[in-house]
Amino acid sequence: MTIAPEVPRLPFSSIDDAIEALRARGLRLSMTRELVLEALFAAPGPVSAEELAVRLALVPTSVYRNLEALERHGLLRHVHLGHGPGLYTLVGHGEHEYIYCPGCRTARTVRPELLDPVRRHIKRRFGYEVRFTHFALVGQCPRCAADAPACE
Amino acid sequence: MTIAPEVPRLPFSSIDDAIEALRARGLRLSMTRELVLEALFAAPGPVSAEELAVRLALVPTSVYRNLEALERHGLLRHVHLGHGPGLYTLVGHGEHEYIYCPGCRTARTVRPELLDPVRRHIKRRFGYEVRFTHFALVGQCPRCAADAPACE
DNA sequence: ACACAAGTGCCAGTCGCTTGCAATTGGCGT
DNA sequence: ACGCCAATTGCAAGCGACTGGCACTTGTGT
Numbered sequence: 001m002t003i004a005p006e007v008p009r010l011p012f013s014s015i016d017d018a019i020e021a022l023r024a025r026g027l028r029l030s031m032t033r034e035l036v037l038e039a040l041f042a043a044p045g046p047v048s049a050e051e052l053a054v055r056l057a058l059v060p061t062s063v064y065r066n067l068e069a070l071e072r073h074g075l076l077r078h079v080h081l082g083h084g085p086g087l088y089t090l091v092g093h094g095e096h097e098y099i100y101c102p103g104c105r106t107a108r109t110v111r112p113e114l115l116d117p118v119r120r121h122i123k124r125r126f127g128y129e130v131r132f133t134h135f136a137l138v139g140q141c142p143r144c145a146a147d148a149p150a151c152e
Numbered sequence: 153m154t155i156a157p158e159v160p161r162l163p164f165s166s167i168d169d170a171i172e173a174l175r176a177r178g179l180r181l182s183m184t185r186e187l188v189l190e191a192l193f194a195a196p197g198p199v200s201a202e203e204l205a206v207r208l209a210l211v212p213t214s215v216y217r218n219l220e221a222l223e224r225h226g227l228l229r230h231v232h233l234g235h236g237p238g239l240y241t242l243v244g245h246g247e248h249e250y251i252y253c254p255g256c257r258t259a260r261t262v263r264p265e266l267l268d269p270v271r272r273h274i275k276r277r278f279g280y281e282v283r284f285t286h287f288a289l290v291g292q293c294p295r296c297a298a299d300a301p302a303c304e
Numbered sequence: 305a306c307a308c309a310a311g312t313g314c315c316a317g318t319c320g321c322t323t324g325c326a327a328t329t330g331g332c333g334t
Numbered sequence: 335a336c337g338c339c340a341a342t343t344g345c346a347a348g349c350g351a352c353t354g355g356c357a358c359t360t361g362t363g364t
Contacts, residue, residue, distance in 0.1 A: 028310055028361050050351075059313060064352060066311090080287070085351060099280050114277060118270050122289065125266060128251050130291030135232070137274065139282030180330055180341055202320080214343055216321060221342095237320060 015041050018075055018090060025073045032058055036066050037075075037090070045109075046079055046087030081107045081136045098136035103144030107136055167193050170227055170242060177225045184210055188218050189227075189242070197261075198231055198239030233259045233288045250288035255296030259288055 018037055019029055027033070035056045040047060049067055053060040067088055070076040078086035081100040089096075096109035115132060122130050170189055171181055179185070187208045192199060201219055205212040219240055222228040230238035233252040241248075248261035267284060274282050 026310090030311055030361070032312075048351090060352085061314080061354095062312060068353095069311090099274075099278060099282065101280065102286075108278075110278065118273055121270055121273070122251075122291070126251060126260075126262065127294040128253070128289070128291035129297060130251065130289050132290075134254075134290050135287035137280070137282050138284075138286050139274070139280035142279040145281060178341090182330070182342060184343075200320090211344060212320090213322085213345080217342080220322090 013093065017092075021075060022070070022073070027069060027073060032056075032062050033066050033070070036063060036070070040076065040088060040090045041093060043089075046089045048085040048087055050085060052088075077133060079133060079136060082138070097132040099141075100136040100138050101141035101144055102138060103140055103147070106141075108141070110137075169244075173227060174222070174225070179221060179225060184208075184214050185218050185222075188215060188222070192228065192240060192242045193245060195241075198241045200237040200239055202237060204240075229285060231286060231288060234290070249284040251293075252288040252290050253293035253296055254290060255292055255299070258293075260293070262289075 015037055018041070019034075022029060022033070022037075035058065036052060039052055039056055049063045050060065052058070052067075053063045056063070067076060067078070071078060071088070075091055076088050077091055078088045079098060080086055081098055082102060082105065095112055097112050097115055098107040098109055100107040110132075119130055122128055167189055170193070171186075174181060174185070174189075187210065188204060191204055191208055201215045202212065204210070204219075205215045208215070219228060219230070223230060223240070227243055228240050229243055230240045231250060232238055233250055234254055234257065247264055249264050249267055250259040250261055252259040262284075271282055274280055
């Protein structure tokens with residue numbers, strides 16, 4: 001699959017909102033689906049499909065399929081920090097963008113509006129509406145820069 | 153594997169430069185290795201390992217291993233546009249960064265210095281030295297924005 | 305409470321690599 | 335020119351992250 005084209009993002013502040021939106025899109029609320037939504041709602045950060053499957057004792061296939069359906073309908077999105085699996089978050093439930101440091105393999109969150117100047121700049125210069133929601137920003141964090149002054 | 157930590161990037165303007173650097177790093181110039189370097193040197197854009205293996209009639213494993221070794225020693229780098237395989241380029245042989253549009257699944261190249269203001273902004277705001285060399289910038293291109301005015 | 309499409313479990317398959325290991329070979333030292 | 339030996343290769347198997355097929359089950363509008 002490729003990166004999902006931009007899909008309308010519905011903001012959810014409770015699971016019930018998400019469930020309502022899900023119904024509005026003609027999706028059913030199965031047991032599995034509810035568990036996935038709840039887990040994502042409760043999660044402190046983005047979660048991989050594999051992690052969800054394990055934590056919820058669900059069969060991975062079903063988790064993948066649910067994530068795919070929910071993302072296709074704009075209830076979820078996923079981000080990649082570095083290489084590795086997609087990490088899912090409920091939309092509208094504390095939106096973040098991420099900066100990932102390959103040195104220490106950690107990501108910090110960034111409030112989306114703080115990147116608006118960057119988006120505006122790129123829009124003006126290149127005409128593209130970039131978003132950092134699918135691939136994290138990648139760069140050396142200050143700590144790693146201090147630890148490894150050898151780099152270029 | 154994770155994203156390679158920043159490695160000194162040696163600029164090559166001919167294959168011989170690359171071969172010299174390779175020797176300086178204690179790597180041998182095997183048949184396979186030479187073919188890979190030549191193919192990358194001749195390529196108009198970044199190339200996947202699979203593509204190289206097919207075009208050069210080489211066994212994929214060997215291509216992967218060569219790409220890995222050459223990248224580790226700073227002769228190559230790879231970028232991801234959207235999902236999909238890593239795409240390799242010889243370092244110092246027409247450096248580009250990329251903006252990828254998920255709508256039309258195409259990337260345009262950007263002269264790196266044009267993104268310097270963005271890098272400076274992020275450095276000031278967050279302290280990170282970001283680079284767009286591993287993950288492409290992702291965003292809707294003007295054409296796709298015009299075609300699909302429905303998006304948020 | 306039924307019908308029937310949406311969703312599930314299971315199993316096999318794909319894609320993009322990675323690893324182990326025995327056979328080969330490039331590039332010195334002589 | 336020859337030999338040595340670690341670097342490299344080919345082959346086969348394995349792995350992580352999904353994806354697809356298919357028969358079975360279940361949520362839901364009527």
